Amino acid sequence: MALKHVLVVLGLAVVLSAAVFVAGAASKTAKSGDDPNNATLTYWYWAESDAPGANNWLKGQVALYEKAHPKVKVNVVLQSTDTLTSAFTTAAQTKSGPDIATQWATLPTLTPAWAGATVPISDYVPKSEWKNWISTAENMWEGKLWAMPQYLIGIPFVWNKQLFKKAGLNPNKGPKTWAEFLADCKKLKAAGITPFGMGNHGYGGAWFFSLIGKQNLNSINELKDAMIGKQDFANPKFSGFYQALADLKKNGYLNSDVASISFGQGFQLFGQKKAAMSWGTDGNVAQWESQVGAKNMGVEAIPIWGHGKLASSYDVTQSSDAFITKWSKHPQAAAQFLTFLHSPEALKAWYKATGVFPADKRFPSSLVKDPIAKQLLKLDQSPVSVWPENFVPPQVDQNADLAGGEMITAGSGSPSDVVKLWKTQLSQWKSQHPDEYNSYKKWATGS
Amino acid sequence: MRTTARHGIVRVLSQHAFLIIICLAALYPLWFIVSTALRSNAAYQLDPTGFPSHPTFASLRNMLFHQPLPRWMWNSFLVTVSSVAVSTFIALLAAYAAVFGRFRGHSIFISTSVALMVVPPVTLLVPMFVFMVNSGMVNHLQSVIIFYTGLLVPFAIFFMAGFFRTIPNELIEAASSEGAGPFTIFRRIVLPLSGAASFTLIVVQAIWVWNELLIALVFLQSESSRTLMAGLTQFQGRFTTDEPLVLAGALLSILPVVVLYLSGQRFFVRGLTAGIGK
Amino acid sequence: MAFAFGFPLVQVVRDSFYAGNFASPIWVGLDNYKGVLSDPAFRQSLFDNMKLLLTVPIMLGIGLAIALVLNDRIRGGRHYQSVVFLPYVLPATAIGIAFSFLLQENGVLNTSLRHAHLGGLAQDWLGNSHLAIVSVGGLVIWQQLGFAVVVFTAALLSLPPETAEAARIDGAGWWQLQLRVLVPQIRPIIELLAVIQVITVISWVFNYVYVLTAGGPGFSSSVMELYIWRSFSNGSDGTAASVAVMLLGMASVLIGLSLWVRKQKIVQ
Numbered sequence: 001m002a003l004k005h006v007l008v009v010l011g012l013a014v015v016l017s018a019a020v021f022v023a024g025a026a027s028k029t030a031k032s033g034d035d036p037n038n039a040t041l042t043y044w045y046w047a048e049s050d051a052p053g054a055n056n057w058l059k060g061q062v063a064l065y066e067k068a069h070p071k072v073k074v075n076v077v078l079q080s081t082d083t084l085t086s087a088f089t090t091a092a093q094t095k096s097g098p099d100i101a102t103q104w105a106t107l108p109t110l111t112p113a114w115a116g117a118t119v120p121i122s123d124y125v126p127k128s129e130w131k132n133w134i135s136t137a138e139n140m141w142e143g144k145l146w147a148m149p150q151y152l153i154g155i156p157f158v159w160n161k162q163l164f165k166k167a168g169l170n171p172n173k174g175p176k177t178w179a180e181f182l183a184d185c186k187k188l189k190a191a192g193i194t195p196f197g198m199g200n201h202g203y204g205g206a207w208f209f210s211l212i213g214k215q216n217l218n219s220i221n222e223l224k225d226a227m228i229g230k231q232d233f234a235n236p237k238f239s240g241f242y243q244a245l246a247d248l249k250k251n252g253y254l255n256s257d258v259a260s261i262s263f264g265q266g267f268q269l270f271g272q273k274k275a276a277m278s279w280g281t282d283g284n285v286a287q288w289e290s291q292v293g294a295k296n297m298g299v300e301a302i303p304i305w306g307h308g309k310l311a312s313s314y315d316v317t318q319s320s321d322a323f324i325t326k327w328s329k330h331p332q333a334a335a336q337f338l339t340f341l342h343s344p345e346a347l348k349a350w351y352k353a354t355g356v357f358p359a360d361k362r363f364p365s366s367l368v369k370d371p372i373a374k375q376l377l378k379l380d381q382s383p384v385s386v387w388p389e390n391f392v393p394p395q396v397d398q399n400a401d402l403a404g405g406e407m408i409t410a411g412s413g414s415p416s417d418v419v420k421l422w423k424t425q426l427s428q429w430k431s432q433h434p435d436e437y438n439s440y441k442k443w444a445t446g447s
Numbered sequence: 448m449r450t451t452a453r454h455g456i457v458r459v460l461s462q463h464a465f466l467i468i469i470c471l472a473a474l475y476p477l478w479f480i481v482s483t484a485l486r487s488n489a490a491y492q493l494d495p496t497g498f499p500s501h502p503t504f505a506s507l508r509n510m511l512f513h514q515p516l517p518r519w520m521w522n523s524f525l526v527t528v529s530s531v532a533v534s535t536f537i538a539l540l541a542a543y544a545a546v547f548g549r550f551r552g553h554s555i556f557i558s559t560s561v562a563l564m565v566v567p568p569v570t571l572l573v574p575m576f577v578f579m580v581n582s583g584m585v586n587h588l589q590s591v592i593i594f595y596t597g598l599l600v601p602f603a604i605f606f607m608a609g610f611f612r613t614i615p616n617e618l619i620e621a622a623s624s625e626g627a628g629p630f631t632i633f634r635r636i637v638l639p640l641s642g643a644a645s646f647t648l649i650v651v652q653a654i655w656v657w658n659e660l661l662i663a664l665v666f667l668q669s670e671s672s673r674t675l676m677a678g679l680t681q682f683q684g685r686f687t688t689d690e691p692l693v694l695a696g697a698l699l700s701i702l703p704v705v706v707l708y709l710s711g712q713r714f715f716v717r718g719l720t721a722g723i724g725k
Numbered sequence: 726m727a728f729a730f731g732f733p734l735v736q737v738v739r740d741s742f743y744a745g746n747f748a749s750p751i752w753v754g755l756d757n758y759k760g761v762l763s764d765p766a767f768r769q770s771l772f773d774n775m776k777l778l779l780t781v782p783i784m785l786g787i788g789l790a791i792a793l794v795l796n797d798r799i800r801g802g803r804h805y806q807s808v809v810f811l812p813y814v815l816p817a818t819a820i821g822i823a824f825s826f827l828l829q830e831n832g833v834l835n836t837s838l839r840h841a842h843l844g845g846l847a848q849d850w851l852g853n854s855h856l857a858i859v860s861v862g863g864l865v866i867w868q869q870l871g872f873a874v875v876v877f878t879a880a881l882l883s884l885p886p887e888t889a890e891a892a893r894i895d896g897a898g899w900w901q902l903q904l905r906v907l908v909p910q911i912r913p914i915i916e917l918l919a920v921i922q923v924i925t926v927i928s929w930v931f932n933y934v935y936v937l938t939a940g941g942p943g944f945s946s947s948v949m950e951l952y953i954w955r956s957f958s959n960g961s962d963g964t965a966a967s968v969a970v971m972l973l974g975m976a977s978v979l980i981g982l983s984l985w986v987r988k989q990k991i992v993q
């Protein structure tokens with residue numbers, strides 16, 4: 001290799017890197033005013049996992065909006081479930097990043113709000129508009145609304161009627177109690193069918209916490225107390241459910257690869273008829289319906305395992321929400337775009353694309369015609385609904401809720417190990433983020 | 448005394464068998480990437496181990512035209528070229544000064560380089576991040592270019608110095624006795640000799656920067672500045688159920704490296720071990 | 726260099742004494758260190774780095790075997806060497822992603838094993854918490870092997886042929902030749918490579934772990950780099966800094982130890 005060539009390449013490279021430097025420095029955007037009709041917005045979006053079809057819907061809406069507002073450009077950056085929270089926390093540290101971001105409701109949304117990384121959406125959207133949004137209570141703090149709900153999901157329990165029949169079970173009777181559920185599992189397993197399907201390489205165990213774990217509590221305030229240490233998480237009313245999960249694994253009632261397939265892959269099992277029972281969001285159910293067939297699917301509330309008042313509560317939540325970041329230079333433009341997503345046409349298009357109900361009182365339920373969807377809607381209108389994961393600080397959720405669930409399905413820890421993990425993580429959260437802890441305490445004990 | 452002929456053949460055959468097994472193990476994952484990237488998702492789900500009987504470019508096309516992949520590749524390319532160029536440049540000068548210069552403490556300089564090679568970049572991550580945020584360079588390519596250059600320099604100096612030491616002193620002395628100044632010696636004698644070594648160094652550094660993940664994940668979080676490797680992990684999370692698509696991205700990220708490797712193999716292997724051998 | 730190393734090194738030590746986010750740090754003295762040491766996730770991470778150390782002798786052993794075979798002037802040796810070295814230059818991220826699919830419970834490896842009636846060997850490579858770190862180790866070996874082979878081959882090539890010839894004339898069998906004559910001659914290189922690989926396994930394995938298991942299930946395959954990364958992404962910069970300082974300490978101690986041992990050997 002002639003030295004001359006090396007030198008020439010090196011020289012070019014130095015020139016090129018100098019150009020990059022200069023270009024980078026010059027790319028600091030000029031400060032323009034916050035004109036709602038003239039802006040470039042970056043939107044970190046997540047919803048597809050809850051509602052398959054969401055990504056395409058948003059793409060369509062963005063195209064429509066840009067057409068109507070030629071000087072506005074919306075860049076959608078899709079987020080992955082595993083890094084949804086950590087990606088935003090890291091970005092928040094750079095005090096730069098998206099204009100609009102998605103997080104899960106309540107704690108994951110309020111935590112950055114407490115840290116001053118977001119602005120209340122109620123500052124930019126009139127009350128006459130947002131009073132039509134459903135479930136706004138999940139994101140209220142100091143009298144302001146901090147994020148916009150997009151949809152509502154419940155998580156029903158489903159079973160495959162054909163597989164039930166094959167195992168000698170009544171296809172029209174889904175298990176209503178945990179005892180019935182275990183009996184059904186036994187028969188299915190005996191017939192060589194995977195009783196319950198889920199993917200826990202990463203996320204699934206958290207649903208166990210939220211769907212089963214809450215059932216020994218009488219009110220969600222008890223969980224809040226456990227988070228700030230006023231009650232002890234080791235109390236079986238909080239953590240007893242891990243034994244139930246461990247037993248499922250031990251008895252072979254879960255799919256054999258539960259610990260190594262991802263959350264998303266786990267959802268495929270029921271649709272591919274590889275598992276007889278599962279649970280999923282309304283959106284997952286809509287997708288399964290197209291794969292398994294409405295006549296072949298049973299839908300109901302989660303089997304009752306616990307004895308608290310929350311045992312019969314359902315689990316509808318807005319799940320994820322959209323909020324405006326503090327460093328955004330175009331909050332008004334962002335708010336206008338977000339409000340557009342609640343326009344009647346947008347809502348109708350959403351329902352058509354995903355089968356998931358929009359979080360808007362103005363959405364006409366007459367549009368819900370599919371029989372399964374009607375069942376879901378009825379469940380979603382249950383009088384009491386709570387999604388416990390919303391009340392867990394994100395760091396603790398990641399390191400204790402998710403990690404603990406993984407430990408159980410991988411067989412690497414016993415329920416008491418997981419309890420210890422929770423307690424360690426709770427105390428770590430308190431010592432590493434004293435300001436967050438104090439904000440939570442104020443919010444939980446009523447401010 | 449030679450062993451019997453039969454013994455010899457058995458030995459040779461078993462040696463070949465051993466090597467072939469190793470090679471198959473080395474190549475299979477690559478084959479898996481290529482073959483899966485060319486299959487449709489449905490075919491893959493049905494049978495993960497199958498041969499691509501109906502190869503399709505759909506995933507590759509998706510990656511190239513509908514995903515941010517080309518942008519990320521371009522970012523990786525810019526970062527690689529810039530940091531490697533600057534680092535090599537600095538290393539050439541610094542190693543020259545250290546080996547042939549007559550200033551005090553030049554051996555300490557080299558030892559410091561060696562010591563710094565050992566520092567795990569992750570330990571410097573947090574302070575550098577804070578610095579980049581405060582100076583506004585975060586999410587701009589400059590931040591990683593600076594950081595990478597700083598990380599590459601110790602090894603580069605060590606490597607170049609090792610090579611320079613093999614240049615016979617007589618050459619240098621002959622030139623300086625004819626009145627050539629240090630710069631002239633550098634340009635006329637040292638540089639031309641170090642063509643192969645420089646090339647090796649450049650390739651090694653380029654591969655390192657191209658493959659780097661942790662720092663790129665932390666410093667370049669915006670979509671427009673993300674590098675290829677960080678982007679790949681995003682795909683891994685985003686498309687957990689579309690393996691062919693993700694592996695199409697992996698394949699595209701590997702291609703430049705493979706091409707570089709195949710073209711410069713001989714130099715690369717020889718030069719790398721020459722540097723280490725010192 | 727002073728900028729890239731000196732300033733951050735000082736800063737990271739300072740950071741390790743604070744909690745809260747870096748916008749509003751709160752002095753906590755040694756609490757970060759105490760917290761970290763009592764965190765089972767950290768202990769597991771440390772332990773996993775130690776477990777990965779076991780890959781070094783395996784990799785050196787196999788690499789040595791390959792190099793010795795290649796050294797026998799076997800036909801096509803150059804081609805074998807190119808193929809064996811290829812994994813080393815491939816991006817760890819891309820390879821890790823491929824492996825994360827291959828090693829799933831119903832992925833390629835297990836399916837092939839079952840087809841070959843070796844189903845008993847099929848394990849949950851990524852989901853079994855005891856095996857997760859083994860899978861990471863396997864990936865590390867797969868990729869680092871080529872490097873060892875190349876270095877050893879070069880070292881063997883540089884040996885004076887007379888010693889080997891003399892041994893052969895003296896009637897040494899093939900095995901004796903390899904083990905008693907050739908290997909001891911390249912001992913210094915083997916040791917050097919061992920040191921390099923130990924450093925690699927302690928502080929350069931983030932890519933592999935992040936992409937293959939993300940430290941899971943739970944924390945069973947977490948390593949220190951990943952722990953630092955996790956703390957950082959949760960905004961716990963002080964914790965991240967304290968672990969970073971500890972990692973630095975460990976790396977320095979290991980290097981110091983190996984240099985000292987080297988010196989002792991030379992003295993002998």
